[in-house]
Amino acid sequence: MDGFAYANLYTMDLPPPAPRWGGFPPYYFVGGNNDPTLIPCELLAEAAASVLRREGASLAIYNLGQGPQGYPPLRDFVASKLAARRSMHCTRDDVAITSGSGQGIDMVCKLLTARGDTIIVEGYSYGGAISKFRKMGLNIVGAPLDDDGIRMDALEDILKDLKAKGVSAKFIYTIPTIQNPTGSIMPLERRQALLRLAKTYGVPIFEDECYADLIWAWDAPPALYALDPTQVIHIGSFSKSLAPALRVGYLVAEWSALSLLIALKGDSGTGAVDQMVVAEYFSRFYDDHIKRLSTALEGKLDVMEEALRREFGVSVETFRPKGGIFLWLKLPDAVDVRKLIAPAAKAGLVFNAGPEWACDADAAKSYLRLCFAMPSTEVIEDGVRTLARVCFEETGIPVRSANLENATR
Amino acid sequence: MDGFAYANLYTMDLPPPAPRWGGFPPYYFVGGNNDPTLIPCELLAEAAASVLRREGASLAIYNLGQGPQGYPPLRDFVASKLAARRSMHCTRDDVAITSGSGQGIDMVCKLLTARGDTIIVEGYSYGGAISKFRKMGLNIVGAPLDDDGIRMDALEDILKDLKAKGVSAKFIYTIPTIQNPTGSIMPLERRQALLRLAKTYGVPIFEDECYADLIWAWDAPPALYALDPTQVIHIGSFSKSLAPALRVGYLVAEWSALSLLIALKGDSGTGAVDQMVVAEYFSRFYDDHIKRLSTALEGKLDVMEEALRREFGVSVETFRPKGGIFLWLKLPDAVDVRKLIAPAAKAGLVFNAGPEWACDADAAKSYLRLCFAMPSTEVIEDGVRTLARVCFEETGIPVRSANLENATR
Incomplete structure (x- = not known):
């Protein structure tokens, strides 16, 4: 074979070609994967x-003959789950099923943005969303975070500044409940302040709650959508609560917006069997499943944090998440994690470099995100040891002799 | 509820909002739906x-931990099916699973086209593709068809003309096997001529074989891809051969193109359970299933053709398809089917108006496409009678007294 003969006709700006699939490296700490041992195969x-x-x-009929909004029993389940856990008052009519939450992000961007528009994004945020926003040519303004999510003083400054420049931000993209990557939960008062500020400046809120099912303690305040549905478009997913190979997410919005978002979906429906299986299983087993999964994940987080303390000592600052599947951490300022990517890969280890999870790459140069759900506890421990060794070899950090011994043995 | 408060921020060029789903009308003759009684529920x-x-x-891992190309056993099945039925020599490495063939069309357009580019499309073609091409701002040149597909003399004129104007067409989009909507199968000699012409003028072929599983007689010549893989990107689907609510299609191309197409897929994988079910079921039952389905569909086609002869007499010209799920037909020149759309809808009947299935809308004004797979034979007969009545009331056609009696009773 000579290969496809018309490379001369390719369009500009192509991404790099996909490599032949070669499997995962041994220490794979990226991606929203889950623990294979926790998939309830028999019940599914x-x-x-x-x-x-x-x-x-x-199945003989597109969308199961029930229209493009998604499988009705699944929308019923979403509405009841959001009522019970997120204080959202919605029915199946307010919910559209999406092919993963990524499609939801695409749909919201198509509704509200065009190339060159400005959006406000949490200073550290979901790398997949940041990369979508960049591809769409959006101008991203990063809003600084503290342990409770977006800082309201900083957000107000940004909104004032944009207003002074005559710029209407198209939305504020926020992950208020298990923030990605910092793992924080925004307190109620701050949610209310955020809604007030956003209303004052005429900016809608794009709320991403992909991790909100996986909270160690069931104590999160209501979703922003619950507090004011006219200001918020809300998305979520079953990738984290059940399984990411299922491509099932959802979008909740008032009908005036939802009806346009559905028209912008751009496929011929989300995979029906995926939807049916989620609805059938979770309608019966959601609470049990979530409890079991969260407990197991928190245990893995403990293992990872302990390994980091053991291997990095005082050279690491971890931001213990209140739920989810990832741990955000900071190495000393002297470490630029971008320089660890290649040597770590050589050692069979992949991590999310902070700069890819941040609006301002340089400001996040000493941060990284480690996902702990998929790897076994043994892989977590070996992997953290490998990371410490690579980091030491490249930067001389961590420096404590005990860690040094571990890291080099 | 006041509705979403930020309609002022919506982007331009939004499609009309989705209506609240109200179910199908009684005579629903559009869409690539299948016969619900032919879904093998127990075996699935x-x-x-x-x-x-x-x-x-x-399922705990994105793409089942097997990369973005799709579930390997499904790719194996696709490769073996295409070898057996379409004479294509390919392996799982040449196949990428897509979320329906519509995603395949999007991917090929992203690889080869930009707004303003020119493509060549069969004069009558799949309405969904035409509408995608238009949305992407492509300049569509229609190639005239006869009973064997694209006319080579006409295609050569088009290619010469474009060359004279300095225009490089980006691809020729063709449905050579059960052409949509005319139902023809392009003979081998013409396939060879098409490949020669395309090569001479440096234009790749985009081959859509979504209906090629459903041929009444297993006598189709090899796919264009089989004849020269370096010239062709091939797509197919399980929507017609199994079920459209499953969102599972595939794309076959040489790796140099396929690796880019995979990178352009733009989702995080195709629904895994949908893929797994298709692979598991079809690996064992494909031949039986296709035989049973094709036989039943041909029977329904007979019912529809007979009803059309009965109700329209000499006022209808039908183009009996060699497979598939739709019948293309022509009413007298005096009938503009666009004027039948509203009164038919009032009578509970929907059909594909020829102009939506054509590059030149006006030239197709007396044509329409009726899908016969989903409706029962009774609905087909009642529906055709209703269509004749509506047509008579609007245009005085069909005129024969016997039909008139039927049509007005």
Whole structure:
């Protein structure tokens, strides 16, 4: 074979080609993956068989013959879960199923933004969203965070400054509940302040709650959407609460916006069996599943934090998340994690470099994100030891002799 | 609720909002739907349960931990099916799974086209593709068809003309096997001529074989891709051969192009359970399923053709398809089917108006496409009678007294 003969006709600005799939390296600490041992295979098999026996005939019709908004029993489940856990008052009519929350991000951007528009994003934020926003040519203004999420004083300065320049920001993209990557939960008072500020300056809020199912203690304040649905478009996902290979997310908005978002979905529906299996399984087992999963994840987080303390000692600052599957951490200012990427890869280790998870790359140069859900506790411990060794070899950090011994043995 | 408060920030060029889903009208003759009674619910339930018991744990990882090209057993099945039925020599490495063939169309356009580019499309073609091409701002040149697909003399004129104008067409989009909407199969000699012409003028071929599984007689010549993979990007789907609510299609191309197409996919994978169920079921039952489905569909086509002869007499010209799920037909020149859309809708009947399935809308004003897979034979007969009545009331056609009696009773 000579290969496709028309490379001369390719369009500009192509991404790099996909490599041939070579599997994961041994220490794979990136990506929203989950723990394979916690997938309830038998219960999912039963759920799938049961729903296909009962409703399989409807697969013959696009969208199961029930329109582009998604499988109604799944929308019912989403509405009831959001009522119970996020204090959101919505029904199946307010919910649209998406092919993962990434599609939800695409849809909201298509509704509100055009190339060159300005948006406000948390200073550290979900790398996948930042990279989508950049690809769409949006001008990203980063809003500084503290342990409770966006700092309201800083946000007000940004909004004032934009107003002075005559710029209307198209939305504030926030992950208030298990912030990605910092793992914080925004307190109620700050949520209320955020809504007030956003209303004053006429900027809608784009609320991403992909991790809000996985909170160690069930104590999160209501979703921003619950506090004022007219100001907020809300997205979520089953990738973290159940499984990311299922491509099932959801979007909640008032109908005037939702009806346009559905029209912008741009596919011919989200995979039906994926939707049916989630609805069938979670309608019965959501609470149990979430409890079991969160407990196991918090245990893995403990293992990772302990390993970091053991290997890095005082050279690491960890931001213990209140839920989720990732740990955000900071190495000493002298460490630029971008310089660790290649040697870590050589040692079979991949991590999310802070600069890819930040609006201002340089300001995040000593930060990184480690995902702890997929790897076993043994891999977590070996991996953190490997990271410490690589870091020491490249930067002389961590310096304590005990760590040094561990790191070089 | 006051509705979302930021309509002032919406971007330009929004599509019309989705209406609240109100179900299908009684005579629904559009869309690539299938016959619900022909979905093998029990076998799909068993397939789903079996694959989830065996491999469910891998759902914990994006793309089942097997990379963005798709579930390997499904790619194996696609490759073996294409070898057996389309004479294509490919392996799992040449196949990428897509979320329906629509995503495949998006991907190919992203690889080869930019706004303002010119493409060549069969004069009558898939309305969904035409509408995508228009949305992307492509300049569509229609190539005239006869009973064997694109006319080579006309295509050569087009290519010569474009060359004279200094325009490089980015691809020729063709549905050579069960052409949509005309139902033709391009003979081998013409396929060879098409490849020669395309090569001479330096234009790649974008081959869409979404209906090629459903051929009444297994006598189709090899796919264009089989004849020269360096000239062709090939797409297909399981929407027609199994079920459209499953969002599973595929794309076959030489790796130099495929690796870029995968990078352009733009989601985080195609729904895994959908993929797993298709692979598990079709790896065992494809031949039986296709035989049973094709036989049933051909029977429904007979019912529709007979009803059309009965109700329209000599006032209809039908283009009996060699497979698939739709019938293309022509009413007398005096009938503009666009004027039938509203009164038909009032009578509970929807059809694909020829102008939406054509590069030159006006030239297709007396044509329409009727899909026969989903409706029962009774609905087909009642629906065709309703169509004749509406047509008679609006245009005085069909005129024969016998039909008149039928149409008005």
